[in-house]
Amino acid sequence: DGGITQSPKYLFRKEGQNVTLSCEQNLNHDAMYWYRQDPGQGLRLIYYSQIVNDFQKGDIAEGYSVSREKKESFPLTVTSAQKNPTAFYLCASSMSQETQYFGPGTRLLVL
Amino acid sequence: GESVGLHLPTLSVQEGDNSIINCAYSNSASDYFIWYKQESGKGPQFIIDIRSNMDKRQGQRVTVLLNKTVKHLSLQIAATQPGDSAVYFCAEDFGNEKLTFGTGTRLTIIP
Numbered sequence: 001d002g003g004i005t006q007s008p009k010y011l012f013r014k015e016g017q018n019v020t021l022s023c024e025q026n027l028n029h030d031a032m033y034w035y036r037q038d039p040g041q042g043l044r045l046i047y048y049s050q051i052v053n054d055f056q057k058g059d060i061a062e063g064y065s066v067s068r069e070k071k072e073s074f075p076l077t078v079t080s081a082q083k084n085p086t087a088f089y090l091c092a093s094s095m096s097q098e099t100q101y102f103g104p105g106t107r108l109l110v111l
Numbered sequence: 112g113e114s115v116g117l118h119l120p121t122l123s124v125q126e127g128d129n130s131i132i133n134c135a136y137s138n139s140a141s142d143y144f145i146w147y148k149q150e151s152g153k154g155p156q157f158i159i160d161i162r163s164n165m166d167k168r169q170g171q172r173v174t175v176l177l178n179k180t181v182k183h184l185s186l187q188i189a190a191t192q193p194g195d196s197a198v199y200f201c202a203e204d205f206g207n208e209k210l211t212f213g214t215g216t217r218l219t220i221i222p
């Protein structure tokens with residue numbers, strides 16, 4: 001099946017810990033995106049990447065980091081600098097200037 | 112600043128009736144608009160899109176209308192079904208390969 005996968009579905013973070021969320025796509029899409037969604041709110045862009053080995057900050061990049069070493073993969077690390085990490089994290093991908101398609105999401109909770 | 116917003120945060124519709132979800136945008140330079148459906152705990156699902164050179168586009172049971180004069184976008188769902196219950200987001204592309212999302216409208220179908 002073609003699509004976007006995210007793992008894990010639920011992730012627990014201890015204070016001061018870095019955690020990494022996985023996003024993989026086999027759609028051969030050039031661009032990939034990470035969004036954060038808080039309850040009752042829309043999606044806010046964290047980082048995006050239009051090509052391999054290149055990425056740009058979105059609107060709320062502080063406390064997060066990404067890499068794009070492969071076209072298929074765009075992992076997101078939530079660092080200890082992110083003081084309010086509890087949220088639903090969504091990964092998306094698209095061909096250039098086309099519709100973004102989303103993965104199933106990862107819910108991050110703080111212990 | 113530019114924003115994408117929704118007129119109503121919640122909408123309840125009788126099963127079988129038609130529903131209309133509205134969205135206002137303020138960036139006249141936006142050239143691409145998308146409607147997404149998000150069920151609880153899941154990632155947004157693409158419903159339909161429309162480019163700024165069109166006024167109307169139809170899909171299966173859904174129609175998107177774009178009124179550029181008043182910067183208004185609407186999603187019409189015909190003969191609503193219980194499975195249509197979800198949060199619906201409009202998203203706006205300024206042409207920079209990033210989407211700006213509204214806060215969403217929760218549609219509830221009454222049996």
